[in-house]
Amino acid sequence: xxxxxxxxxxxxxxxxxxxxxxxxxxxxxACDSIGVALVxxxxxxxxxxxxxxxxxxxxxxxxxxxxxxxxxAQEGDSIVITKG
Numbered sequence: 001x002x003x004x005x006x007x008x009x010x011x012x013x014x015x016x017x018x019x020x021x022x023x024x025x026x027x028x029x030a031c032d033s034i035g036v037a038l039v040x041x042x043x044x045x046x047x048x049x050x051x052x053x054x055x056x057x058x059x060x061x062x063x064x065x066x067x068x069x070x071x072x073a074q075e076g077d078s079i080v081i082t083k084g
Contacts, residue, residue, distance in 0.1 A: 007041035
């Protein structure tokens with residue numbers, strides 16, 4: 001069950017404070033909509049980009065008997081990546 005989100009926010013040099021507040025609001029709204037908490041991350045002005053970049057890591061909990069460990073991975077297994 002996903003519970004916590006760490007966001008990385010990279011913004012261009014010309015990004016205004018109002019735009020930054022709007023971006024954070026969007027991240028918080030997205031977190032609220034799926035029931036997770038924004039618990040940390042990193043933000044910076046990044047030279048050479050022309051639009052904001054947001055990436056993140058989701059953390060959660062799973063029942064011990066439902067845990068899937070990487071040690072059991074076998075050739076042919078699927079790797080699933082989701083995008084919200």
